[in-house]
Amino acid sequence: MARARVYVTLKKSVFDPQGQTIHDALVSLGYDGVKDVRQGKFFEVELGGLPAEQARQTLEEIARKVLSNPVIESYRVEVEG
Amino acid sequence: MKVGVVVFPGSNCDHDTYHALKHVCGQEARFVWHKDSDLSGLDAVVLPGGFAYGDYLRTGAIARFSPVMRAVTEFAGQGGPVLGICNGFQILQEAGLLPGAMLRNRSVKFLSQPVHVRVERDDTAATAGLPVGSVLTMPIAHGEGNFYLPDDEVDRLEQEGRVVFRYTTRDGRLADEANPNGSLRAIAGICNRERNVVGLMPHPERASEAALGSADGRRIFEALVTSLVRA
Numbered sequence: 001m002a003r004a005r006v007y008v009t010l011k012k013s014v015f016d017p018q019g020q021t022i023h024d025a026l027v028s029l030g031y032d033g034v035k036d037v038r039q040g041k042f043f044e045v046e047l048g049g050l051p052a053e054q055a056r057q058t059l060e061e062i063a064r065k066v067l068s069n070p071v072i073e074s075y076r077v078e079v080e081g
Numbered sequence: 082m083k084v085g086v087v088v089f090p091g092s093n094c095d096h097d098t099y100h101a102l103k104h105v106c107g108q109e110a111r112f113v114w115h116k117d118s119d120l121s122g123l124d125a126v127v128l129p130g131g132f133a134y135g136d137y138l139r140t141g142a143i144a145r146f147s148p149v150m151r152a153v154t155e156f157a158g159q160g161g162p163v164l165g166i167c168n169g170f171q172i173l174q175e176a177g178l179l180p181g182a183m184l185r186n187r188s189v190k191f192l193s194q195p196v197h198v199r200v201e202r203d204d205t206a207a208t209a210g211l212p213v214g215s216v217l218t219m220p221i222a223h224g225e226g227n228f229y230l231p232d233d234e235v236d237r238l239e240q241e242g243r244v245v246f247r248y249t250t251r252d253g254r255l256a257d258e259a260n261p262n263g264s265l266r267a268i269a270g271i272c273n274r275e276r277n278v279v280g281l282m283p284h285p286e287r288a289s290e291a292a293l294g295s296a297d298g299r300r301i302f303e304a305l306v307t308s309l310v311r312a
Contacts, residue, residue: 010184014229017185017263066146069139069175071182072229 002047002055003080008068009040043067055079082306085113085123087153087169089133089144094166094286098129101289106302115144118152125162125206125305126153128169130222130284140183140225141171150176162206162308163278164301167223170270170280179271179280180234184227187263191224195294196261196283198246198269199253205245205272207279207301209308216253217246217297219283221261226282228264228271235265246270246281277308 010016016038023037045062047055059077068075084102088095095112102110113120115133120126133144144150150172157163157178165173173179186192197218200211230238238244246269250259260267262282270281285298 013231015184015263017187017189017227021189066142067138069142069182071174071180071231072184 002050002052002059004045004047004059005078005080006043006045006059006063006067007040007076007078008043008063008073009038009075010072011074014072041067082124082309083109083111083122084305085111085120085126087113087115087126087128087149089115089131089147089172091133091135092129092131092168094130094284097284097286098127098166101286101299102127102302105289105299106306108302108306113149115147115149118148120152120156120161123156123161124309125164126156128153128163128165128172129286130167130169133168133172136168139175140168141173141175144172145176154178157273157278160275160277162305164207164305165278165280166284166286167221167226167282170282171225173278173280178278179273180238181228181230181271183223183225184229184263185225186223186227186261191222192226192261193220193222194261195220195288196269197249197251197253197259198281198283199249200245201247202242202245202272202276205276205279206308207270207272207281207304208245209304209311211300211304214253216249216251217283217300218251218295219285219288219298221283222287223262223282226262226264228268228282230265235268238271239266241274243272243274244268244270245272245279246283
């Protein structure tokens with residue numbers, strides 16, 4: 001069983017209205033030191049029945065084709081173990 | 082004209098769209114279930130608004146993998162007119178039939194309000210015969226309608242004349258306060274290179290009879306008919 005964490009985040013060049021709103025809220029709560037907030041998505045995926053290298057490739061493919069939208073997002077896959 | 086209105090689990094403007102096409106515009110219409118892949122006999126296909134597959138993951142992200150989308154892609158490839166409204170537009174983007182993506186609205190709020198859009202092209206499936214520069218009033222209802230494309234790609238889109246609608250004031254002026262969601266260059270609707278696939282965020286079906294406050298949306302459905310006559 002392969003376990004992976006997939007992080008999907010908006011590309012640096014893309015404005016993040018949610019992150020901006022959270023940033024503004026934090027500053028208004030007195031956390032003046034907060035310079036920027038970017039919001040993203042986090043997935044834990046368990047994948048069975050494949051040898052390690054193939055599992056890694058499949059997880060990469062899932063992240064690229066389905067979990068992220070290449071127009072606005074980038075992704076990072078971390079496979080456990 | 083015989084129009085197919087695609088129904089995904091979570092579509093919620095399918096019946097309004099069907100009503101506008103059939104009872105307001107007097108066209109033949111039928112529903113097409115998302116698991117169907119038979120579009121035979123149809124002259125045009127509309128992807129209606131709503132929250133297909135709950136918009137889980139991203140708007141339109143799961144819907145694009147449904148069997149009907151393979152058929153819609155093939156239909157569009159053969160030059161068949163395809164109109165995506167709101168969530169239908171987002172699905173067309175995810176499916177790669179139209180460029181760009183929708184970010185959360187600039188205000189981070191779900192917006193349900195009337196807007197004015199200016200017609201920028203009269204040579205697309207959804208605007209055939211509509212005078213360029215005319216302003217249509219229709220409602221929007223979305224949380225993610227903030228059109229985005231990288232700068233160089235949006236430049237190319239403009240050069241190719243593929244911006245079909247822009248948010249403007251009632252008298253057709255561009256103004257920041259007339260851009261409800263922060264869309265890049267106030268883009269409210271675009272088309273593909275061949276001009277037979279069009280997506281727009283406002284809801285023509287919710288503005289197709291005077292009793293609804295505006296009948297401007299009807300002109301878009303009528304343009305679909307005009308585009309077929311011309312083709």
